[in-house]
Amino acid sequence: MSKPEASHRHKVGALLFRHETILLLVLLAEWFYFNAVGRKFGTLDNTFDIMRHSAEIGLLALVMTPIILTGGIDLSVGSLLGLCAILFGKLWRDAGLPLPLAAACTLLIGLLAGGLNAVLIARLRLPALIVTLGTYSLFRGFAEAITRGVDTFTNFPDSFLALGQQHFAGLPTQVWFFLAVAVGIWLLVHRTTFGRSLRAIGFAPEGARYAGLAVERRLAQAYILAGIVAALAAIIYTARLGQAKADAGTGYELFAITAVVLGGTSIFGGVGSVHGTLLGVAAIAVLNNGLVHARQPREMAGMLTGALLLAALSASALPKLLAKFRPLRHSAAPPSSP
């Protein structure tokens, strides 16, 4: 919810509330359809499958939410996941670091990579879409160059693989990490001044600066957070797969953006919620998993996700459009001041 609890519904809150309710209904409808079609869909095992398969991508969607709330975007998280996976493997196998230390260094590398985006976007105020398009190629390029397309990192010890493949206290291990990050980011966005500042920057970047908010610092924090969580996702991905390869995480950023927008967050910034994103991730994960159980081909998942995204967008745009005439929206950077 973009507001502290609303004593009564008002226009923006109502709209958002309605969007998430629709998405929850869609999620339930998916669940019951696949439950009817696939014999084993409703089992606990399958629920764990869904959680385990959507943990890394869910992390990226979670951390993409604060960025999109500021009206920015980050295309580089997928490539950063690949780069961090490679560096994690290299630190462990070639540099001989113990796994926990290699993991810590990887998180640091994620922080620095996020820092690069932060410096260009927050300090130099360059358009986020193009900066992260550049770092999208840069990080993937480094991953390919370091491994020369050949090298992969495997046979990790079982203790590490447990992180991605075993259970812990009833849930797949990585789900605990996911839940921790989810709760953390939900609190950050909805219950702290950091979240409040992100929204102000999203609605009116200049207005936020004149209101005494530390705009540059907050933007930088959002992109650095994205770097750290992408590194965490890389470690979990490597544990789940038992292998680190240069093309890890390809296309994950587009999935994350889809989940965030499906969850009701506006691409122009300001309006949006973390629990909306969670619903978006769940809706897509259930769809992908359910289609296998319903014996449908893989391609159906992509098509239905795209259609779901368009439907959600049109549903949220129609009332606003019918209510009053609205000037044309622009996709990219906020309007340049005359």
Add this chain to the structure above:
Amino acid sequence: MAPLLQLSNVTKSFGAVRALRGVSFTLEPGEVHALLGENGAGKSTLIKVITGAHPLDDGEIQIGGQLITHLTPARARALGIACIYQQPALFPDLSVAENVALRLEKTSPVHGVRWAERQARAKELLHRIGAEIDPAAEVRTLSMPEQQLVEIACALGTGARVVIMDEPTASLTQKEQHLLFAVVRDLRSHGVGVIYISHRLEEIFALADRVTVLRDGQSVGTNPVDAINEAALIKMMVGREVSAIYPLAESAPGERVLSLTGVGCSTSGVHRIDLELRAGEILGLAGLVGAGRTELAQILFGLTPADAGEIRLGGQTIHIADPQSAVAQGIAYVPEDRRRHGVILEMPIAANVTMAIHSRLFPGTWLRDAAERALTLDFIRDLGVKAAGPQAPGGSLSGGNQQKIALARWLATKPRILILDEPTQGVDVGAKSEIYKTIRQLAADGLAVLMISSDLPEVLGMSDRLAVMRGGTIVAEFPRGADAHDVMAAALGQKKEAA
């Protein structure tokens, strides 16, 4: 001769709000017809109806004696109606010549573009209104006044029969205002009808032939200008007697709070500022647009930090690196451009009020809703803000109430120094006096107030002391009750006798 424009009991409503209720209005050829009214009285809706931006619900509109059924912006333009908006509707990334051309040429997409012709026409139009602007320059690089003049050139270029000017002098310098008056008189002599909208009554008396006053969507009367005086006009606008507009200070100013010696900032052109500000005193900062007053405020608030001179607050030398450090040191700034820098319309009132004091109200960065609610309700009560509740979005408030919320945001920081930049710009007369009372009360409570205003009567009436800026520095200081002409002369930089 048939009137250029004839509106007969036009009504227009947006949902429940009835913006225009049976307004009749005529514009004769070769006439400057002023349109006056408080904000929300229906002025901008009337313009939008005339320019075809909004279809009218009821009533008739005749242009050049011909009844027009459904009017679109393009058709209105074709019928010779041109409008100069307060916010210039120009293309920042394109050249001046192209901006003018896009407004004048009514061509289909397949027409060729003759750049030389565009350049010549733009140069001629700009020359006609005496503006030395390079037609090839990108509009992005022009100052606000220059952009305003480009708008006027566009209106002239369309050979419009009806020219609507919405607060055209809001950001013009004195010299450019005189130029504008000459252009308006030139238009009138060529039989063009001008609808002139402004809050500055002295302009209306200097320029208009007739004046129509709108109140709550209805026309309360049209009179020739010389048959009515200022007080009567204000009474028609506000519908009640406006008592002493500018409350007077009771107590003498306190000790020195802020002193600037030789302060300057190379990037914004402000230099050698020597100024002192006392607690409980309202220091007016007069001067023309472009004299650097807002730039000085931005130095004090850390938006463009000073790179010369010394700033002493309460006797200690301080450096204000950014807005956060300004707020921390008790300096607050209510910005001039309310739409872009003031209240964030999409966020609730509570969020707007507490936006400047996040660190104080929410120490551990955790939001505390109860505290925020309580603080907001206090300000809503104290400042008399008409709002649905602390969670209502800023956009649901009227202009005057938004300004009060902006003020509340900065009062919440309990500042020692409050900088107000055009506090009553675009606010109607009724709300203005309320704001004046609040400012005077704040000074009485010991706050040091620096008030920037281009409205001469306002700055003269409110300030205990007055500083005048020109060309980025302070050129003169006046005690209370100084003569308007001396102040204007200082602002214009002419010798006293040539004022």
Add this chain to the structure above:
Amino acid sequence: MKRLFSLALCASLALLSACNKSPESGSSTGSGAKKLTIALMPKSKGNAYFISCKAGADEAAKDLGVELLFDGPTEPDPAKQNEIIENWITLGVDVIAAACENKEGISTALKKAREKGIKVVTYDSDANPNSRDFFINQATPQGIAQTLMDEAARLTDSEGEFAIITASLTAANMNEWRKNIEARLAEKYPKMKLVDTKPCDDLKDKAQAEATNLLSANPNLKLIMAICSPAVPGAAEAVKQAGKTGAVKVIGLGLPSENRKYVREGVTQSVVLWKTKDLGYLTIKAAADLANGKLKPGAKEFDAGKLGTLKIEGDSIVLGQPFIFNDSNIDQFDF
């Protein structure tokens, strides 16, 4: 209002995960007469080579009356391959037959399947031996490598430079083949020299670009050996566009249908492959027999029905020797 909403959210999620409909989990090994479900996974779905394998698999499924699931990732992302396999485990299929994009990644998922009692065979490219029961090998890697190397030597009078274009440098079977090619090269053809190996990610356009670069970077290149199916037409088109038809020979592992045009024009001299339909048929046959106990570990021979009895070397069933298609016989094959 919002707190109410988040409560509803948590409640519904808890409800959903709790209501596991039927408690039985894991595969249904002991269910006897029920129809067998065999899940077949290609390396990636966008590859025509695996379409022709599927034709054989469909035929076997019809003959043996088993239910065939055919699915796989649409991009060569190893994580996606594991996800589908894990879904199949939960779905409770009887046998999983997978072509492995990369050895280590997929072995994790296949091991988990075997722990759940699901039989696992691999075909076309193998996983770690401990993560599958049998490997259906179209031909031994040595067989494939020797055929390619001998054919290359024949065409270049066993001297001069040649280059290899592979799918990806991490593809398990291709690395196996390259190892054997280099061994054969060292052993029999000292005067030939392997100058470079380039990946093309199973994309024809990329193979064409890589081949063009190889041609210009190595002026006296004699032959290009493309060991993944999309690379063969790609390399041929590059040689043709470079105007070096005949001067630079092109051979590789590919489908006759995709290369017929180039073989007829003499750009590609010979295409080595095996009857992909038979590979598909054999994979499903072996999977079915493994499931109902007819095929046991340690067996030496395997009765493959219409394909006759086939040799089993260790735990891999070999379809036969690779077959060379050239302009004399390419028209007789329709796959």
Add this chain to the structure above:
Amino acid sequence: MQKYGRELSVAMVLVALLLVLAVVAPAFYEPQPLLSRLAREAPTLVVACGVALVMVTRQIDISIGSVFALCGVCAGSLAAAGWPLVAVFGVTVLIGATLGAVNGALVAGLRLPSIVVTLATMVILREGLRWKQQGAFINLPDAWQWFGLSQRSGQITLIVCSVALLAVLAWASRNLAGGRFLYAVGSNAEAARLAGLRPQWVTLAVFVFMGALAAWAALLNIVQSPQVDPKSGTGLELKAIAAAVVGGVAVSGGRGNLWGVFVAVLLLACINPALTYLHVEAYWEKAIQGAVILLAVIFDGLRNRRQTT
């Protein structure tokens, strides 16, 4: 001249790279491989022009790769069914334009953000094509390759075709009223509306035009080989957007010209072969392209910072 600052600097970098290659690896200039390489870049150039015009109108289109692949497969199927060359070209461009119209209707009609609309259509079209085509190649009839001409003249026609198209578009965006409407809407859509330019129709038109250009590029691609690979076009949209950005087109609309994009396409296309000839590992290509994009956008940021007071 300062106005064309960006285009000149990119041109200088390109010339420098070409000089280095001329000295170090003259083989790069061998006519035949050079011609093939230019011909292979023709589709990218056509698509980069389209996306540049979309970005000038302050929108974005990331569904080009999928439209490109779909149009390629449609053209291939029609050609295989024996349709004459001209008919196939016409129908394919129509299909591309229709797909563009779908994007345009959603963006201009429903006021939806173009990045998300085209993200959705990208995924729908790509997965839909994969589902239908399952990766099978389509064999084209013999007369199709190189328009039925010889390889050399075919390639030359291709290159001339795409560069001529660029020249016409560059001229039109400078000297045709319709072209200037794009810049006006991109610079300030509200002002455009007040000036009676009807920004919705302009936005719809630019998306339709983008679709048509993507189809045209697909045609220029399939005539280069006897088979149509349905997986072609992956990543084409990011490549085109990168070229537009490096070529000086501003994401915030209203600025940029197509000659800059032309130089940028050549520069980005030269990186891979240059690496091969300079015997640098080819794996550095993507990293270098990323660096070039970042440098271009940093250069742009500093230049704007100096201009606006």
